[in-house]
C-alpha cells in the first residue's frame with residue numbers, strides 16, 4: 001500500500017469523558033501508531049449536540065484521507081446512537097454497525113466483520129478448533145457482540161444457541177456447549193457449574209470490580225481447569241477486537257483505492 005501511495009486513515013470520535021471509553025480510544029490510537037495507520041481523534045465535550053456530532057460524521061464521510069470512522073460508544077443520553085451510526089457511510093463503517101453491513105453479515109457476503117466477534121473467530125481458527133457440527137452457546141444477544149457472534153458461528157456450520165436474560169435453565173444450556181461465549185457484562189457469573197468438561201470458553205466481558213480489578217464474565221480460576229481452551233481477561237478477546245478494527249480500516253482503504 002505504501003508503494004502505491006495509499007495510507008490508511010481512521011477517525012475516532014469520543015464524546016464526553018467516560019474513563020473506560022478513554023482507555024479504549026487510547027488503545028486503538030496506539031495500535032494505529034504501531035502498525036502505521038493514520039489516526040485522527042475528535043474529542044468532543046459531553047454537551048455536544050446531536051446535530052454537531054452528525055455534522056462531524058458527515059464531514060468525515062467526505063474526507064478523502066479517512067477510510068474508517070469509529071464513534072466510541074456509549075454516547076451521552078441526549079444523543080441517539082442509532083441515528084449517529086446510521087449516518088456513517090457503510091464504506092467507512094469499520095465497526096460494521098450500519099444496517100447495510102449488518103445485513104451483509106447476515107447473508108454471509110460482507111466487507112467488514114464486526115470487530116469483537118471477528119476477533120473471536122480468529123482466535124478460534126488460530127487455535128485449530130473446528131466448529132463444524134459443534135454445539136456453540138452464546139450468552140448475550142446485543143447487536144454488537146451476541147447476535148453477530150452467533151451468525152459467524154453459524155456460517156462455520158456450528159449449531160448455535162443464543163441465551164439472554166429471559167433464558168430459562170441457563171446453566172443446563174451452557175453445560176451442553178462445546179464452545180461457550182460469554183458476552184453478558186456480569187462479573188465472573190459463569191462458574192464451573194456452567195461449563196462442560198473439555199469445553200472451549202470465550203470470555204468477552206469486561207467488568208471493573210470495586211477494587212478496580214478488570215475481570216471477565218467468566219470466573220477464570222474455577223472454570224479454566226475444566227476447559228480445553230479459554231481466553232483470559234484482560235488479554236484474550238479485547239486485543240483481538242482492536243486487531244479486527246485495524247484490518248477493517250486497511251480493507252476500507254484498499255477498497256477506496258480500488259486495490
Ligand code: NDP
Pocket residue numbers: 116139140141142143144145146163164165166167170183184185186204205206207237238239241
Ligand atoms: P449488553 O449489555 O448490550 O448485552 C448484554 C447481554 O447479556 C444482553 O443480551 C442481556 O440479555 C444478557 N444478559 C444480561 N444478564 C443476563 C443474565 N443474568 N443471564 C443471561 N443473559 C444475561 O452488553 P454487550 O454485548 O455490549 O457487552 C457484553 C460484555 O462484553 C460487557 O462486559 C462489555 O464490556 C464487554 N465487551 C467487550 C468487548 C471486548 O472487546 N472485549 C467489546 C464489547 C463488549 P437481554 O438482551 O435479555 O437484556
